[in-house]
Amino acid sequence: MRLAFMGTPDFATYTLKALIEEGHEIAAVYTQPPARAGRGKQLRKSAVHQLADLHALPVLTPQSMKTEAAIQEFKDLNLEMAVVVAFGQILPVPVLDAPQYGCVNVHASLLPRWRGAAPIHRAIMAGDSETGVDIMVMEAGLDTGPILAEAKTTIGETETTADMHDRLAQMGADLIHETITAFAEGNITPQAQAEDGITYARKIEKSEAKIRWNQSAQQVDQLVRGLFPFPGAWFEVEGHRFKVLSGTVMPHRNNKQKPAGTFLDNALTIACGDGAYQIQKIQRAGKGPMHREEFLRGFPIEMGSQVDC
Template identity: 50%
Template sequence: MTLRLAFMGTPDFAAASLVEIAAAGHEIVRVYTQPPRRKGRGKSEQKTPVHALAETLGLDVHTPDSFRDPAVLADFASLDLDLAAVVAYGQILPQAALDAPRLGCLNLHASLLPRWRGAAPIQRAIMAGDELTGVQIMQMEAGLDTGPILLSETVRIFPHDTAGSLHDRLMGAGAQMWPRALAALERGSLEAVPQSGEGATYAKKITNDEARIDWSQPAMVVAHQIRGLSPFPGAWFELPTARGPVRVKVHFARAGDGAGAPGTVLDEALLIACGSGAVRLTRLQREGKAAMDADDFLRGNTLAAGTVLD
């Protein structure tokens, strides 16, 4: 037996799930994704990764501006779906949409709920110094990531992980959960476990202000911030130059020993003093340049001991 479903998703993280669901042989009646946006230097209109993939798979794609539009809701209800599979779609579905499929809507979320409900669970987990995270498929309800858990996979956060590397591991683990979840749903053996109300945290969207490195924080906090914001949007500081300050993103750093006024360069190999301890910057990207390892960065950028970074 195959399920008749719609898929809703937008970025690469979602595209991986669409591949696995399609490979499992389910009937994907329609794909919903965000409308094309103008990006890049030429401001050309670009389709989302899910949109591009769905077209290669020969699937019907819709890009409504809002799922609260009565016409969009009526059309969705007319599809006579068993369920909708949702992964990083980028729109909050109203109750009418959640109720339309026979089995409701299922969502893949990149954390161990109720920890890190919301928009940026991968970044927030690293920034908080968590050692474990995961991916979960839940039954969607009106609250923000509050629905009961149907399937869960725990993933370790390693000291070398960045948001980018953790994203890719969670993406793969989450995509592989869909065939198992849908098969169990067909058998009627998928148990819904309500979330605990205790320990809930919210992974709010990353703001520009948060990306600037605050050297007055403890070294471990700074290192977590850098790893959690790498590669995007990138934690940054201003490098003093003869022509004025230049923004530099830091893509990786390790906490270490050292002491000095916060932001002070302590040696010739990018050890920077923090509020307590120090961080060793190992991969950087000057504005307008490609990311590079610290040795290569220092060949073209002088950062003498005693320099104070802003």
């Protein structure tokens, strides 16, 4: 089919690559404009932009899809369909209605759970045991459209957002060609989303990344795994900030006599509101990641020390 692809981060590249390999005509690739990144603050193209350049695909980077010029340019492509994966902009109705078969979206959750910007992070942070990928027809509402296809997967007890990101991205790519082809041929009937069980995966705020040790050890672990690799869960001791990269829940540790946030030993085991959490991999601000033993040789934290509140 004659398609436009609209996406920005690495997650979206899996689907774009699949569409290219299946031989679809990519009339244009839409992505967010290059942004300044890194220590030198150099302009850097998005992951989707880089992949499009590699395949000599035309790339458009409008600041907004809501301007008359952007809408008309999109209409002039005479598309059969647009495929959208984490584009980063809300598409207006004239854009959604322009392609012959509309716009479809690859979304990393089992809708209607975790509509919105950060579904992978939120699923892990909430302790969900299952997630997946939905392909839906886009509507004006936020991730409210009817479902065309779905694939499910479990979330392992130690899996992080990084782990789930790659698996879900590939699952979406595996579904896309068969789904959009069957939909265009009239062989799929879109299924309305359930009216109950709706949750919203709002964007991760910086304030959420601070570990609240008065929560249970399981909740601390979910936060650490959900925020790995970015932005990372953190705490402070004596004015020094540390990012926790991984750890182990120790629910049977008796720490009732110790307040939450107390180091229970000399091996980075910290009392929680329920149970304890032992840090396995840690990163000090301005330093590289370290395993627990290596870190403690250079920055010992003694039993009884308390995290900064």
